[in-house]
Structure formats: C-alpha cells, structure tokens
Amino acid sequence: MSSKAALPLPAQAVPGQATPVPFNRPHVTGREQAFLQEAIGNRAIGSDGRFSRLCEQQLRALTGAESVLLTSSCTAALEMAALLTGIGPGDEVILPSFTFPSTANAFLLRGARVVFADIEADTLSLDIGQVAAAITPRTRAIVAVHYGGVPCDMAALVALGRRHGIWVIEDAAQALLSSRDGRPAGSLADLAAFSFHSTKNISCGEGGALAINRPGLLGKALVLRDKGTNRQDFLAGRVEKYSWVGVGSASVLGELPAAYLHAQLLQAQEITEARRRAWQDYADALAPLAAPGRVLVPRIPAGVRHNGHCYYLLMASRAERDLLIRSLRAAGIEATTHYEPLHLAPAGRAFAGDRPLPLSESLPARLLRLPLWPGLPAGTAGRVAAVVAALPAAR
Ligand SMILES: *Cc1c(COP(=O)(O)O)cnc(C)c1O
Numbered sequence: 001m002s003s004k005a006a007l008p009l010p011a012q013a014v015p016g017q018a019t020p021v022p023f024n025r026p027h028v029t030g031r032e033q034a035f036l037q038e039a040i041g042n043r044a045i046g047s048d049g050r051f052s053r054l055c056e057q058q059l060r061a062l063t064g065a066e067s068v069l070l071t072s073s074c075t076a077a078l079e080m081a082a083l084l085t086g087i088g089p090g091d092e093v094i095l096p097s098f099t100f101p102s103t104a105n106a107f108l109l110r111g112a113r114v115v116f117a118d119i120e121a122d123t124l125s126l127d128i129g130q131v132a133a134a135i136t137p138r139t140r141a142i143v144a145v146h147y148g149g150v151p152c153d154m155a156a157l158v159a160l161g162r163r164h165g166i167w168v169i170e171d172a173a174q175a176l177l178s179s180r181d182g183r184p185a186g187s188l189a190d191l192a193a194f195s196f197h198s199t200k201n202i203s204c205g206e207g208g209a210l211a212i213n214r215p216g217l218l219g220k221a222l223v224l225r226d227k228g229t230n231r232q233d234f235l236a237g238r239v240e241k242y243s244w245v246g247v248g249s250a251s252v253l254g255e256l257p258a259a260y261l262h263a264q265l266l267q268a269q270e271i272t273e274a275r276r277r278a279w280q281d282y283a284d285a286l287a288p289l290a291a292p293g294r295v296l297v298p299r300i301p302a303g304v305r306h307n308g309h310c311y312y313l314l315m316a317s318r319a320e321r322d323l324l325i326r327s328l329r330a331a332g333i334e335a336t337t338h339y340e341p342l343h344l345a346p347a348g349r350a351f352a353g354d355r356p357l358p359l360s361e362s363l364p365a366r367l368l369r370l371p372l373w374p375g376l377p378a379g380t381a382g383r384v385a386a387v388v389a390a391l392p393a394a395r
Pocket of ligand 1: 075100102195196197206208
C-alpha cells in the first residue's frame with residue numbers, strides 16, 4: 001500500500017465554496033478495525049497482550065529507547081517518570097511555562113515545586129541559559145518539552161543535568177519520530193513521555209508511552225504501572241502468585257487501544273512523511289511572507305528532523321493574531337491558538353515565582369497554529385498565504 005493511496009480524501013466540498021479545513025482530523029490507516037476484531041475475537045482485551053507487545057517493540061525501534069512501556073496517556077507516563085525519580089517535597093523541577101498542565105502536575109502531585117524557565121523566541125522551547133540560571137541546590141530535574149515536534153538541544157541539557165547530578169526528562173508528547181543530530185526523541189535523556197492522544201501524529205484516542213534509558217528503572221516502572229504488584233513477574237512465570245510489592249497505580253494501556261495503535265505504528269513513517277509534506281507546503285507558501293514585526297514562521301534548528309506535528313505563525317500582537325484567526329475562519333480554515341502559559345493560568349499563579357518569563361508571556365498571545373493532518377486538501381497553504389497577504393498593514 002503506497003502512502004499516497006492510504007491518505008484520506010479531503011472533506012466534502014460545498015458547491016460554490018472552498019472546502020472547509022478543520023484544524024485536526026485524526027488519521028485512520030484502515031487496519032485498525034481488523035486488529036480490534038482480532039483482539040476481541042481472541043478475548044484478549046485486558047493488557048499485556050500480543051498488540052501491546054508489538055507496540056512496545058515498534059516504539060523501541062522508532063525511538064531507540066532502551067525500554068518502552070505503553071501507558072494510558074502521556075500524563076500517566078509523566079506521573080510514572082516523577083515517581084521513578086523519587087522527587088518529592090522540598091525538591092525543585094525546572095520546566096517551561098509554555099506547555100500542557102500535565103508536565104507540571106506530574107511533579108506537583110509528588111509535592112515538588114515547579115520552577116518555570118523561559119523559552120526561546122524562535123523554537124518556543126526551553127532556553128538553556130534560562131534553565132542554567134534557574135538551577136539551585138534543590139533542583140532535581142529538568143523537563144524539556146519538544147514543542148511542535150522539534151526536539152530541544154538535549155545534548156546541552158543533558159550535559160547541564162550531569163554537571164549538577166539531576167534528572168533530565170523529555171516531554172516528547174508531540175515528538176514521536178523527530179530527531180536531533182540523528183538521535184530520535186525518546187532516546188535523548190533519562191526518561192521520555194509520549195502521547196497517542198487523538199490530537200497527536202500517531203494516535204489511539206487516548207494513550208501514551210514511557211521510554212526509559214537509565215539502567216535499573218524498568219522493574220520499578222513495571223510495578224508502578226501495575227498497581228504496585230509484581231504481576232509482570234507472574235506473567236513471565238517467575239513467581240507463582242503475584243503480590244503487592246510497592247506503591248503503584250493503574251497506568252497501563254488496554255489491549256483494545258493497543259490494537260488500534262499497532263495499526264497506526266505500522267504506518268508511522270508514512271503518516272509522518274505526509275505531515276512533513278503538508279508542513280513544507282506551508283513553509284514554501286508562508287516563508288516568503290515572513291517579515292520581522294509582522295509575521296514570523298518557525299525556525300528548525302540545524303540537525304533537527306521534525307515530524308510535521310505543527311505549523312505555526314507568530315504575529316506582531318494578540319490583536320493581529322486574533323484578526324488572522326477570524327480571517328482564516330471566514331475563508332473556511334480553522335486555525336487555533338495554543339497553550340496559555342501555566343504561570344498565568346488560575347492554577348499556575350501560585351507557582352509563578354519571581355523569575356521573569358517575558359517570552360512565555362508575549363509569544364503565546366501572538367501564536368496561531370494552522371490545520372495539519374495527512375490528506376490536508378491540496379491548496380490549503382496557498383489559501384492561507386492569500387489570507388495573510390490580504391491582512392491590513394500593521395498599525
Ligand atoms: C498532549 C500533551 C500532553 C498530554 O498528553 P496526554 O496523552 O493527553 O496525557 C503532555 N505534554 C505535552 C507537551 C502535550 O502536547
């Protein structure tokens with residue numbers, strides 16, 4: 001099956017009107033139903049079945065991580081990561097404010113303090129100089145978010161982490177199949193969390209994975225994921241009956257979503273290539289319109305191979321951004337904003353600290369994301385470019 005043949009058709013055109021383009025359209029490969037049928041037919045719907053094993057193998061191959069465990073979400077994977085590090089009250093964890101709440105919650109749930117570091121203007125990911133400045137004797141971890149599927153400079157962050165003897169964790173929710181200097185996201189730090197939420201490139205509705213690259217953690221992670229029991233030893237025939245051996249939760253992915261995910265992972269390269277082509281169409285159409293102080297386009301750092309997760313524009317102001325979103329909607333193209341900075345959110349103000357975060361405050365208000373999915377109607381990038389070009393001149 002060629003990747004082109006597998007792509008969905010564009011949404012139904014309305015006569016006399018340009019095809020409406022939704023922001024996201026979860027990709028379906030066509031094999032999900034057969035694998036679901038197989039799992040149901042085999043009465044193998046719990047966890048740790050054939051499809052879960054296959055997904056974990058596929059993910060090890062795609063990420064280069066030493067071990068990969070499927071989880072019920074990226075949030076669950078981040079929570080397992082926080083437990084594995086043993087971080088607790090009195091400890092500090094450095095992370096960006098420009099991220100999803102789960103990145104912070106995982107450590108707040110352990111009683112740790114989150115310390116927000118500012119982001120870079122051109123990648124919207126952690127500014128390493130700001131991270132270095134935020135390190136104190138209490139710092140126990142750095143969590144880097146690969147925004148838009150563009151991996152952070154993890155070699156520099158890991159070197160910084162090693163100098164201070166602290167954990168470095170990838171929030172790779174958006175970054176499956178992205179790489180930096182030839183090394184895939186998921187293999188770049190101690191631990192990494194992935195998401196298979198329906199808004200991500202590869203999805204099973206709700207799902208995630210934890211990648212582990214530090215020796216000695218896998219056994220503990222298996223217990224954490226399995227309600228604090230050594231059920232894995234039981235499944236492997238190492239014990240006759242399983243026991244409660246530690247703390248834990250129910251963080252495993254069920255076999256039914258794993259069957260769905262297996263189909264998606266079989267086509268992961270093709271899905272990524274289709275997204276990269278759509279991303280490049282935007283770059284080709286919009287980069288010529290980039291003008292400082294008016295429209296900025298993403299910069300991909302040298303050595304990064306991204307996965308086409310997201311194409312965004314940064315406008316001169318919130319007003320210009322909102323105007324462009326409205327103008328695109330009027331043209332049938334659904335663009336959206338992204339994260340509200342956590343330190344400005346109702347639950348985040350308490351953790352804001354006194355570290356200034358000027359870019360985390362100004363950039364999200366100026367950012368919009370464009371529709372991006374495999375099978376995005378041809379000509380979408382040109383339609384967006386026409387709307388951008390027709391915007392009234394900046395005041
Ligand atoms: C999507 C996302 C999450 C949460 O993923 P879930 O699988 O929905 O828990 C966490 N962090 C980042 C950066 C994300 O984009």
